[in-house]
Amino acid sequence: MPSPKTVRWGILATGGIARTFTKDLLTPPDTRNVTDILHTVVAVASSSSLSSAQSFIADVVTPSQSSHPTPYASYEELVKDPNIDIVYIATPHSHHYQNAMLCLEHDKPVLCEKALTVNASQAKILYETAKQRKLFFMEAVWTRYFPLSIAVRKHITGGDIGEVLRVTADMSIGADKDFSLSSRMINLDLAGGALLDLGIYSLTWVFQALYHTLPEEFKARARPTVVGTAMTPEPRTGADESTLILLEFPYSTPTGKRKAHAVATTALRISDDPGRPFVEEQGDIEVPAVRIQGEQGELQVFGPIYRPTRYRLIKKGPASDVLDRRFEFEGGAHGMMYEADAAARSLLSGALESETMPWAESILIMEIMDEARRQGGLVYPPSIESTEYPVKLTEKQ
DSSP: OOOOEEEEEEEEOOSHHHHHHHHHHTSOGGGGTOOSEEEEEEEEEOSSOHHHHHHHIIIIITTTOSSOOEEESSHHHHTTOTTOSEEEEOSOGGGHHHHHHHHHHTTOOEEEESSOOSSHHHHHHHHHHHHHHTOOEEEEOGGGGSHHHHHHHHHHHTTTTOSEEEEEEEEEBOOOSOOOTTOTTTOGGGTOSHIIIIIHHHHHHHHHHHTTTSOHHHHTTOOOEEEEEEEEEOTTTOOEEEEEEEEEESSOBTTOOSOEEEEEEEESSSBSOTTGGGHHHHOSOOOEEEEEEETTEEEEEESOTTSOOEEEEEESSTTOOEEEEEOOOGGGOOSTHHHHHHHHHHHHHTOSSOSSSOHHHHHHHHHHHHHHHHHHTOOOOHHHHOOOSSOOOOSOO
16 A cells, blocks of 8 residues: 655635634544545744734644644745645634735645635635635635545435425524624624625535536526525624525526526524533434535435534425434544545546536625625625735734
C-alpha cells in the first residue's frame, strides 16, 4: 500500500468554526478508513494578535500533531508562507471575498466557509480568479460530503422514490433570547441574518434533491425561478429574522419529466424541531426538517440539517417497509473532515473544483439568495457588497 500523501493546511482565523474544523482535520484518518491522505496544520493566523494564534495552536493543534505550526499575527503573513498547500478560511462571510482574494493573489488554493460570499458577483470573481491562476477553490458546504447526504442523493438518482416533485427544507434555530447587536447573527456589517448563515443549509438540501441529482445535460437549462420571498426583519438591525423562499424548478429529478417545486425556510425565533432537545427523555418525537417527496414515496431528513444523523425512506403503499438509517461521525469528530478529505483529494489530483460542490452550482445558489434579498428588501453595507479589492473592512473578523 502506498504511503499517504500529506496536505499542509494554513488556518485563516481562530474562532469557533476554525477550532471545530481543525480538530476534525487532525482526527486520525484511519478512523474513517482513509489511507490515501494525511492532513497537517503548518500555520495559523489571527487578525487580532499573535497570542490568539499561539493559543489556538496550543489548544487545538499540538494535542493532535507533534510538529508545531507557525503562528502569525496577520493574514498577510500567513498567505506568504511557502509551506502551505491550501488555506481554510473561517472568517464571517462578510469578509470572505477580501480574505479569499488575498489568498488567490498569493497563489494559495482555498477552502472557504459558506456562505461563500455576500453576493453572486463576488463569487463569480473569486472563481474566475481561481481559474485564471489555476488554483483549486471550494466552498466549504460540509453537509454535502456526509455519508448520509451521499446516501440520500443515491436514493434519488436510483429512482427509489420515483420522480421528485417537491422539497421542503427548514433550518431554524429557535433562539430563546435576543442576540447582542454585535453578534454575527444580526449585525449587518457582518452580513448577519438568517438567510446567509442558516438558510444556505435549507437551499443546500433543495439543490441536492432537485438540481445536483439531475443529469448533466439538464443543468445548463435547469435554473430555478424564485417565485416569491417573504422576510421578517430583526427589529433593531434590519437583518432578516426569518426568510421563506418559494422556488420552481423546470425539471424534476432524476429524469426531468415534470416541473418541481421547493420551499426553503429559515428563522431565528422558531425551531425546525422543538422536541429535539428532549428526544432522549421522551422517546422518538423528532420531526423531519427536510421532506423530499417523489411520486413513489419520500425521503425525510431529521435535523439539524447542517449536521443530520438520521433519515427515513418511506415507500408509497399500504405494506411498505420504512428504511430508517442513523449515522455516526467516526473518531468522535464533528463531521468537517469529510469536506477536508474531498478538498485534499481534488487538490492532489490537479482539479480546480470539487464535483460535489462545483463552481457553477455555488454561484447559482448565491444568485438565488441575491434574488431573495432583492425581493425581501435586504441590503448590506456597500463595503461588504463591494467587488473591489482590496477594501479594508472595519468590523472585527
